[in-house]
Amino acid sequence: MKRVLIFYLLIASVSAFSQTNISPKKLALIVAIGQYPENSGWPAIASINDIKYIKGALINKGFKEKDIDTLKNNKATKAAILKAMDNLAKKASTNDIVVIHFSCHGQQIQDQATIAEGKDESDGYDEAIIPVDAEAMYNPSGYDGSKHLRDDDLAIKFRAIRNKIKPNGTLLVLIDACHSGTASRAVDASISRGTPVPFTFGKYQPDSNLPFADEDSFIGDGKDSLSNMVVISASAAHQQNFQLWDDKGVDVGSLSFAFAKAMADIKPGDDYELLFEKIKARVQAGIPTQIPMIEGNLTQQVFEGKFNKPSDEIILTIAKTDKQAKEDSVFVINKGAFDNISKGSTCKIFVAGSKEPVAEGTIVTVGSFESAGVTKKLLKKETAYRAVIDQVSFGEFSTAIAVNEPGINNSRLKSQVTALFQPYQFISLKNNADLMLNINEQNARVRMELFDRGDSTRWVKELSASDTLSATDKEELIASIKNSTRIKYLRSLPDGGDLSKNLIAQIIPKNNNSAVNTNGEMVFKPGDIFTMNVTNNSKEDLFFSIIDIMPNNEMQVLIPTPARTPQDYHLAPKETKTFTVGVDANTPSGKEVYKVFITRSPIDLRQLFDRKTRAAHRGVTMSLEDMINDTFKDSEDAAATRSVVSNVKLDEAGMLTVGFTVKKQNP
Template sequence: MKRLSLLILILSLSCAKTSSEAPETTSVRSNARSGWTTDEQHASTPITSGKNGAANQDSAPKIDEDKFALIVAVGDYDPSTGWSNLSSNKDVPLIKAALSMQGFDTVNNVRVIRDREATKEGIQDAVRKHLVANAKPGAVMVFHYSGHGQQVFDDNGDEKDGYDEALVPYDAPMVYSDASYRGEKHLRDDELGGLFIDVRERLGPSGDLIVVLDACHSGTATRGLGKARGTLVKMEPPSYTPTAGDQTGWIAAENVAELSPMVVISAASADQLNYEAQDENGEWVGSLSLAVSKTLSTLDADASYRGLFDKVMLEMSSLAPRQTPQIEGDINRKILAGKAVPKLDYYTVVDRFDKRNFAINGGQLHSIFEGSRVLLYDIDVEDTSAVAPKASGLVVESYLQESDIELDGELSEEELRNSWVFISDRNFGKMKVNLQVDVRNNAAFQRILQAEFDKVPLIEVVDAVPDLLVEMNNDFTKSRGTNALQIITSNDYVLYEGTVNDRNQPAIAREVIETAISYAQTAYLRDLAMAQEDIKVRFELIPIEVEKRGRGTYEKSRISLADKIGADGVLVLNEGDHFKVKFINEGRKKAYISLLDIQPDNVVNLIIPGEQETAEEYVVAAKDSLELSYIFEIGKPYGVEVFKLIATEEPVNLGPIVTNRGGSTARGEVADRRGGGQVHPLEELLINSYKAEDGENTRSTTTTNVPPSSGHIENLVFRITEAKE
């Protein structure tokens, strides 16, 4: 039996509660699922301005001439260096697309240097000529690096661990040699930080510098399940003995009165490797690059860097669960010096192909996926509930920044030109899991496994970089005996253990399938996000000290949440910590709340409502708050945990669905409670996500559509660590 991360201690019997490259013009259309664009074979009709307002005038944010970015991507290293090649060049269209949506002029103000250009001198020169030269008071500067990173012996004694962090340029060797290479081609954090001081001086206190490092520097590895941007090898002389300085982190990002603020976001801590991840199209990209791109594309304009980082953490918990991203600097101020472009509730037409087919300026970075439904209204119609739509359609293809729509009927070019496009039913993408098989010395069982895999489209068998590894009779299982089988996640959690024999092979194969499907379903739930302003509820954790009196556990005092934020900007709770939960409704309507807990080992728990409670009990009035009297205690497993708050206008009964994993009992209880067999869209979404376990939707990986008005989902991501001594 698996242990839960959270043990709920009830204080009273009454359970009382106290209150790919972005297209540069509208005539450029993505022609491949990877999001890359081309000017070839264009027969479509670009939409142009109309007297009532051009459809494409809103297709891209207004360019801000005071926003500049430098993107460094090193993927194909000089073979003589000993470094493996990476997918860094695939990060470039992601970052450019996100910057474009934030008002960056990607033609003139965003410079990209790749591979051979990205030597140490090339990177330094680009920083001076592009960022330093263009910096002025109040401007916004972004530096993004994708490539290998490495720890290098500290040459001035300032590092706490005795090692400088360093970017690995195109021609920098991996291994130290007294005779031939002593690290001079590496770009140390001290050197890069010095260049950034020059940028910050020119920007002044009203400017902003954001540094994103999709690299890593050291780490531990077991089975090598993913492609890592970094190495276990340190760049150091054989006789080097590290001495402790006082600097931690990547680049000193502290505030200085005459300098601009600076925030540094890195993909992993110094003791972790940074693994690449797959995007929606199966392309390998940098995990942090993908997370940052998706987050920048969907944040509110008034979001803080803390809010941005919280969403990056959530994305990374799914994309690269073996690592923890880091943030340094003043993270409580607004992103991009308060010049972020607000996300729109609607999209505009950027291309018309015929009377039924066109493209909009929203895609995978906006969480728009195939199968979503859209409604079209005249431009300037903001209250869509007051008028009927003039057309409806289906998202038939989704790219990085754009999506192709097929209408249910036909519209003229004039009608299409004067339309805003709203998502009426959102599909959250397909459930899928990449599974690698390392089963040895049992050919019969391998055949049975493969036959089961062939029945389930959401399972893709891969040769490398899996989400799950099924292993038997290899070096990691032989100590447990012959034919001992286990399934582990990419971050080394054991999800299943069993022993195969001649009689139980079909049963074990089915359990492998069920474990893989359950993993895919949990990953899918982790990624769910919705925003609904009418029922916008957020929640806070309140750390507390407790005391025992008799059989009870009681609150003794409260601890500042800031005391639980680590040096890396991540909320950290230790095993044995206690806390309470408070919900704040910032919306205009009352909201019913449910709270899910997704553990690091992919176990899903419904925290609220409890087993003996109803969904109607947890309601927060508009502009009001609700603090629970429950005390929660943190327990194992260690790792990145996700709390997912679901707020709805009417009670949603998730208990039977989670408890019975979407089984028939859950469906009956949900239908009976609502009457007439009606099921809330979020209930149906969860039910549908479990159906593959019963073989009901194993022929497809598609999932249920959900209207945006169905609810509001907030996420809290934190790390659970071992109890303090």
Template sequence: MAKSLILHRLWVFGWLFLGSASWSLAKNPSKKALLITIAHYADKNWAPLNADRDRLVLTETLQRQEFVSILTCINAQATRKGITQSLQQLYNQAQPGDKLVIHYSGHGCQLKDDTGDEADGKDECLVPYDAPKRFDASYSGMLHLRDDELGTWLDRLREKVGSSGQVVLFLDSCHSGTASRGESQVRGESGMTSDFLSTENGSGLFESRSGRGLGKLVFISGAKSTQPNYETKDDEGKKIGSLSYAISKAFEQLEKGTVYRVFFEVISTIMAQKAPGQTPQLEGDSEELVLGGMGVTRPTFYSITGFVDQFRTQVTVAAGTLSGLFKGAKVRLRSVDSPRGDDDLEGEVIESSAFQSKVRLKQPLPTSSMDFYKVYEYSKALDNWQLFLKTKLSENRQRTLYQRLEHNKALVWVSDSAEVLVKEQRDTLFIIHQQDAEVWQKLPLNDQWVYKTEEALQNYIQAKLLRELTLQSSNSFQAKLELVPVRLEKDEKGNYKVVEKRTASGGYPIFSTQDQGWLSITNTGKTAFYFNLIDIEPQGKTSVLLPGKGWGKEGLYLKPQQTLHYPIETISPPYGIEMYKLLMASQPFDLRMAVLNRGNIPEQESDHPYQKLFRSNFRGSKPDEMSLDQLGTASFVFEIIPARKK
């Protein structure tokens, strides 16, 4: 049965109350949530999950978003009956205009359609605590929660909140029927035989009903119905649902005026870093403002929350790894009496958890008033620069590979919890991504194997670093990347023009090898910048798209509110999730040689921060901090698939 976890501060008749479920909720439109998280099941055939971590992180996230009610239905409470009672409790609390969030972390599965309303003959289901994993043909699904019933509950909630309200469903599970593989837990497995499993794209769960007076409905899931949904590790190394992590991080980065489509783009970028083997899905009213515009947006500065010592040389700050504030970051403390920063104090982050950091100051804070100073990050520390590697090789090959790579401090050799596994089988070397056990590369075991393995691992480290590189602040450059599937033609002057444009919906923008692309880069900020554009392929190979052949670095310059367009003539393999990374700077730069040589460039030719980044990556050393006053990044994620056979 659900229980109220916390109610945020409610101002009622001028008094401040800290509420619980027994208090009357505010009559004005507000934000309310239900978190359904199942870490272990009555049927022990279901694999345990790390859904308790999802709940802890999401609860803190929603508290920071000023939700007035957060109901929880966890583990043994989350039987089929318990889940429906929790939905009823949320319904009872809901008021016209409310913004409701329902989040599910647990297993999912597919059952044979029992009403004949599914085109693919399958019902997608949530798996309550008491639902069985294996069953015979006579089982009617009475302990599962089918998509039809969930849809009825969503419609009831939409009717209750009315046309000015919202119902948002986050689903951190899957229905693919894929069993656990690799070292990351899969959130779903079907009791059905493989010939019944869905082959449709999309989430497979979304069936929206339209009508006057209904609240807006938004549904975000962690994977297609045909894909497994893997757990990942957060920035503290703790296992968590990949979508739960991405949602929390996206809320911490929320900007004013963000619609769900843009919010989903942020989630997609994070998922591409943490769970590159799956495709999150967005369905419903994607152009609505996130939480109806009632969301708490990313602050321009961080607040001091406490003093660590009596001398005021260490303070705690209300931001952590989910806000991108990592150990080693440099910050400035600016007094409210000195808006120009004449009396700034400097400090360094020495500890960082999901939502809080500890800062050591170069000199004591002169006042005990925590509200007197605002905290700004000015130099970004890059935390995830190392690769955890495991090997299963013969003794001789193990020794040879270690001797070749022992100088590389970016490689951490481990016996478990590895990101990448290198193993041999007969005459082939396999490099495997451990999260989903997918073979990333296959190399022949010839006389070049150790050099090819070194090159492959360096590519992986470089791609990982670039995917996760996020340089954003209130003072940094702002840009938008967009790549649209099109058909191009040349005019009489030889210039490309778009003759057909295809819009995408659902998950990542999808391109087949029959498509062409139209790339737009827009400076959405107030400051001009120089830029390079990097292409990061699914297998980790990186290349510089811009500047291209014949371009000088002085030409890649974008003024405020200016847009540049570039035709992409061909879309080619490898298939999978690809990322374009825009690197921005206040000074011109050219990364073509640095990327081509994987950072192996002379020190005297690598004075630019981005060139230094690639050089440290090649040497396997920790990257320098990156100045947020001079640099910025933007990303665009898309999927490449084979062309359909005619």
């Protein structure tokens, strides 16, 4: 009996070992629709040309042709696409790699009528992929929109696949179609994919009264049982997606072509953030106004279950001082004063993914969230670059700290605190300071507390009398000082920017009996409810973001909300969005401030205050001030002809401050 048992245990062990060492399958589905029925309202596009680029890129990365399913033209009905996705879920198993690619038209469609039916969009419209049996316009006696493939439908299928492939699997979704659009951009591209006209059922007015609560995310809730899902779209939600020409002059989808080119450069261990940078550089080299977008955890290695540590390198894009030129010496980085960058900072520039610098740069103008610099070497627009700051000049972004340490006998701790601040040029030690670090010793214990001028506690640590700060303690203390400095900078940042004249932000009390103080500000008590209106008074599409700075200098990003992306907060010309807001019961008394930003491209302010969101969303970050000057004209080399930094628009934004006073009632 023992021998039989041992035999079965051996068989089970071998089986378990072999299963854990089975290479994951690589599965793909390509949906390409270039020809729609004549009466559908959809023009022909070059989607079929995309297939060879996507399929070739996947085969070069180990996908087998038999595992790449393709639906083309009249085969790609809504039912067939959903069935193909179901089949993909059935075939998929733990740790598998799945790619789904859509090359077709896209369109916004009126959101569902009720939450039960799927009403979930902050702008009143779902995004939809257009199968071959979907039409462009509503017809009360004919087409009713039921063949549109909504993002709600896709999310269900994506979740089923993610459940099958588990946390170490990968689902990559590529959408070479526009979800919605504005009027066509003036670019040298032949055809756009999609229409700027949403699909609505007759007269439709989107609900502009939006809650601050999160809607369901396209990516999902990120539970441990689900795989990571990365979604790359060819354009922002408000834009059309234009086609490019390939190396032979043939029409091809911008994302499809850029993906194939980028994948050829991807090495083992490279992550989705790097892949996206390469895609974005290639698309914008041909169509500068088009903004590719990405969602998901970008630190995951391409087609691997492993995750990289977030890179310290900074994303760099080539400026468009000369739109016709393929190279330029002016660049923009997605860091500004909030990240301790200021005029005079220097950096080394790398081709993204490489370790050898190809140029050196100098920052010559700085905004809050973005900076522009120059280099003597011309940089190629279609190449993705990264920068590493090697010399920082902190400028106005600084803070003073007073250290109060009465009766402390721990000389090692005193020396450690003094040495801790020395490497940070933005920190100075003064008696009249922005922050106070109190160090008190009592009963063989040391308590360290960091306070701001409002007497709000920013950081606390307790130690035994003989202990010193750990590496984690020091990191947390410096992080608290940086965050306090950012909030001080933001609170004092004056209203302005080129777009501020087009922004109207209003706070309207629900109760007409609400008090007003001597400064004309509303006075609310904890538990009060008010509405907030944000209006785009311009003739162009814009985006908005909101930061809440509370009386105790705690800060939260209200818009975008955690589960949504910055491009979800879009304002059409003359449009007003309304939010219902409540004053939290725990809000302290004092002045509360909302900083409302309006920009031409979506910005993600969560990256500045919550570094965890860095890998979740990647859009375009813009700055806020008119800080552009002709500061780099003294060089006589060839590069100087395109080093006119004043042509780089860092100031395509506006900011308004609205505030109110919180006053607690006497008990």
